[in-house]
Amino acid sequence: MVESAEAEEVWARIVGAQRQTIPGECPECAGVAPERIVWEDEFWILSYTDGPADMAASLLLQTREHTRVGQLDDELASQFGRISNRLVRIIENLPESAYVDVSRYGAHRGHFHVWFFAPHAEGQDSPADLPTIAAKLANWGGNARA
Template sequence: MSENTTPMPDFTRWPSFPFEGDMRVKKLAPPVEVEPPRSGEDGSDCVACGTPDEGYIWVSERWRVRAMDRPTGLPMVLILECRSHLDLGDLPNLLAAELGVMTVRLERAIRSLDGVARVHVNRWGDGSAHLHMWFLARPYGRLQLRGTFLSLWDDILPVVPESQWRESLALVAAWLADFGGKANAEPAHIEWESPGTFAVPDSVDPEPDGRRPTTLGDVEAAES
């Protein structure tokens, strides 16, 4: 019956750490001998491979960019995927080189949005086997959101209005399409003209059903 006396790490005192109050470090579970397969590990049940182009905001011959199902707390969260069922370390040289170009291009596109100060690019890969790179936009002026906790803040901040989010998706998709490929995301203008079919709540957090869209935390925690 030993108390967990692991000291709280320094980062819990950083201004960017989202939580306060009494906390303690979780007990570390023993390591497993054989790790379970990730989602889509054998290629047959891969969500990315099974999603048609219409599920993406922009597509090209070898790359696709998708958004979350619904807006979240950050102004923009996007995922870049290669079409081929490959993980990062498996990319042939052509795709590896293109990944660099696509990463820079998408970072610029998201950073061009109003109110975006910085775009953080992340690849974890513990949830799904199919390569997926996360692009998370930090809102301008929100210095408290700087750094490694940005993905946590995405689930904490009030959800951005859906109309604004759709407008941003369309802008990013159009930016990418300027270099090739096809933009699928439409601006929200048309939907604004039919009130009653498209409710934008003033206060969107929490959602009525208490469920947020699938976000980084959900995906990365799905296998744990």
């Protein structure tokens, strides 16, 4: 059984974890190609990637500041939830996309990022309308860039 003082110390280390800063070593912190940015605000960047041919959209949402999953403060975590929810609703209402898979992989890179993959809707083969995604997301704040 864990002693109370030991449990409190573990809890304090977890809650007090500091965001790791790796200037110049993290490719995400080094920047995203500006021509790939769909939407951005002070804390977040949404960019498109070259995804598989059967995808209407392959998007990557990441923090501007170097951080990891589990280290988001309450405000960033809340923003992530709102942005993700809105983004899924926007994409799923486009005629090009069937649904959205939200996925996290590549955690070994050490930067908070989440993927949004939208397969084509039946009978569709064109890419999702990035300017529409950007404009609708910007209705809640941030800047449309696509």
